[in-house]
Amino acid sequence: MASVERLWRDLMELATIGAGAGRGITRLAFSQDDLRAKMWVIKRFKQAGLQVHQDSFGNVFARRPGRVVGPAVAVGSHLDTVVAGGKFDGALGVLAALEVARSWNESGLETELPLEIVVFAAEESARFGVSTLGSRAVTGQLNGGDLDTIRDRNGVPLSRALEQAGFDPRSVASCVLPPGKYACFVELHIEQGPELERLGVPVGLVTGIAAPTRFRVTIEGTALHSGTVPMGRRRDALVAAAQLVEAVEAIALSERDHWLVGTVASVDVFPGSTNTIPGRVEMRGEFRSTSREVKDRAMDRFLTYCEEVRQTRGVTVEVSIVQRDDPTVMHEGLIEELERTCRELEVPYHRMPSGAGHDAMNMGKICPAAMIFVPSRGGVSHHPDEWTDQKDLAPGLAVLDRFLTRLTGAAVAKRPGITDLGDVTVGGRTDGHAIHSDGGLT
Secondary structure, eight states, X not given: OOOHHHXXXXXXXXXXXXXXXXXXXXXXXXXXXXXXXXXXXXXXXXXXXXXXXXXXXXXXXXXXXXXXOSOEEEEEEEOOOOTTBOSSTTHHHHHHHHHHHHHHHHHTOOOSSOEEEEEESOOSSTTTSXXXXXXXXXXXXXXXXXXXXXXXXXXXXHHHHHHHTTOOGGGGGGGSOOTTXXXXXXXXXXXXXXXXXXXXXXXXXXXXXXXXXXXXXXXXXXXXXXXXXXGGGOOOHHHHHHHHHXXXXXXXXXXXXXXXXXXXXXXXXXXXXXXXXXXXXXXXXXXXXXXXXXXXXXXXXHHXXXXXXXXXXXXXXXXXXXXXXXXXXXXXXXXXXXXXXXXXXXXXXXXXXESSOOTHXXXXXXXXXXXXXXXXXXXXXXXXXXXXXXXXXXXHHHHHHHHHHHHTTOOGGGSTTTXXXXXXXXXXXXXXXXXXXXXXXX
């Protein structure tokens, strides 16, 4: 059976890549540490006897053949991180899949369908402001023009970042997966929120994934001496920006019953001197929801408020949409199969939406997709304190193992001991039934 101890060792070793002198792990997309992490995992894929290749966008694919030639069951996640991130986000999904394949080899398990582990490039938006770029590339949602218009904070276009990392941006079209390549896609991930820990439930079954609308706002006022311009005659770009930050929060609060959240993540002020009225502000933010209608309504209200601020403050306000994604519903048949798997393993579970975006939301556009969550301590993620105990990984790993065994057409009877979770106590319950189900999306 898959070993949670070996998985843990892999997670801790991978976490040394990108760990600087300060706290946290930083592996920004296409950085040297990101590339080192990929080479590290490619080496382990090959040690496990998997067939490995990498596409022109830096996505990595590791295949374990089946008895028949047919669509593969895909499983995986990503290795890149935010600045000063944690050890588990993305990495868990890749290394758990590796551990499953490795354990199958050790037990001599044969499957009907192939199993293919996918390591997506540039899942985090930390560098380019746009998330899930690798899975966008393989699902045909990224074109050649995007590679030049998408830029990082230093103005480096995505195309140049790819070239600097040794990939070919001119061949991005070749990365698109052919129809029918995958029978389905599965992603194991930390929850990144507090719900599972609050409920005392070891496994979450994701019903759908919220999607962001990300925006950039540029406010132009007049930069004049802070000591000589009377208050009533100022065109202060930062004061106008502050009103817009408050508007994002107010709009999100008014729609919180519809699973809407709003965030302004960065505000850059120019010229930035203490004796000068701010003349220009650039801010970035997002609205995120499991409902496209609610998200679009929030954005419309924000644009209306931007116009009001423009008129009342005498500034110019320009809003550009950086990213607009649709929420994704996970495949109900796969969720029901996951429920059966949890009951067989006597693992309590909870149906729940995902507020964070994942590669599964893009893969769900080309094949049935499912996600499995394990708890995050304190709900903390994208932070050095992101943590999931080893014992809390065991139920999710066991569910993934059994679920992939079923999906690839192997006989479960050939897997002795798969239900053995050792000394793990899962949620204080052993009846394997859901203790809460919220039914899905708004």
